[in-house]
Amino acid sequence: MRKATAAITGLVLLSFIIxxxxxxxxxxxxxxHWxxxxxxxxxxxxxxxxxFMPFVIAGLTIMFLVIPRIDPRKENIAKFRNYYDGFIVLLxxxxxxxxxQILLWNTGIKISPNAVLPLGIGLLFYxxxxxxxxxxxxxFIGIRTPWTLSSDRVWKRTNRLGGKLFKIAGIAAIFGAFFPELAIYFILVPVIFVAGFTVVYSYIEYQKELKENxxxxxxxxGK
Structure with missing residues (x-):
């Protein structure tokens, strides 16, 4: 955790130095903006x-580092904290x-955001x-619906499936780099599908659990 915090702090400072x-x-x-x-x-x-971007980065960093301290189920976050810290570093x-990329564009080195964003967002989704x-x-972290938050079993089933779907969405987003003018669709369509599907799935799983109980x-x- 200390290494992750040091890396995150270093990246925040780097954004200001740049x-x-x-x-x-x-x-x-x-x-x-493009x-x-x-x-x-x-x-x-x-x-x-x-x-603007360095201050946004700093604000997000503070928010993400505070979340594990204020979550009512902080003991559960501790169980997967390494993965969580890895996400913050990657983000x-x-x-x-x-x-x-923005700064280089404004100095005349015009790297298209349609090449940078699909790759970066794809890796983030994965x-x-x-x-x-x-x-x-x-x-705070994971697929949180009224039904996943009400049941450990529904949480696990929904988040395990949702995790696999997010990986697929990430791969789809990366392919968007090869079709710059359609990149936005390679990013948005899969993630909207994942969000909608997991909400419905969690509801169905919760209803199954109620009937089983x-x-x-x-x-x-009867006994």
Missing amino acids: SIYFYPQVPEQMAT NSKGEVDGYMSKLWGLF ILFMVIVHI YIGILTENAERNW KRNKENEI
């Missing part, structure tokens, strides 16, 4: 363009890479699959 380094090299109005075709459609002033690293498969019941009680009474 911004300071690029300060003399970027224009007063920076391109900061549409699905990879065309610039949003700008920020130099100061915001340089430091912050991805955001730093996106930040670098790792989320690993994290989800190993997550124990808690209030009811049947067991009736059998006990």
Whole structure:
């Protein structure tokens, strides 16, 4: 955990250092947003363009590090903390890479976000699959529906299946790098399907558990 915290802190500091380094090299109005075709459609002033992402990274880091301390089921998070810390490192690293892509674009090195994002998001989705498969019941991490939060068995079944589906979604997102103009669909369609499917699946599994419990009680009474 200490190594992960050190790595995360180092990445946050690196994002600020990179911004300071690029300060003399970027224009007063920076391109900061691209549409699905990879065309610039949003700008920020130099100061915001340089430091908005580092502050977002710092804020997310604080939030993710606080979650294991405030979750009512923090003892369950401790059981898969290594996977959770790995996710934070990967997420912050991805955001730093996106930040670098934005800065390079504004210095004339135009690396398309449609090449960077599908690869990065695909890897993130795949790792989320690993994290989800190993997550124990808690209030912040994993596939959380009213039914998974109400039953350990439903939680495990839903998150194990959801983890496998997230891995598939991650692979699909990576393929989006080969079809830049369609990359957004390779990212969004699979993850929307996974989200919707796991909600329905968790409900069905919970109803099965209720019926099974009811049947067991009736059998006990019959005895």
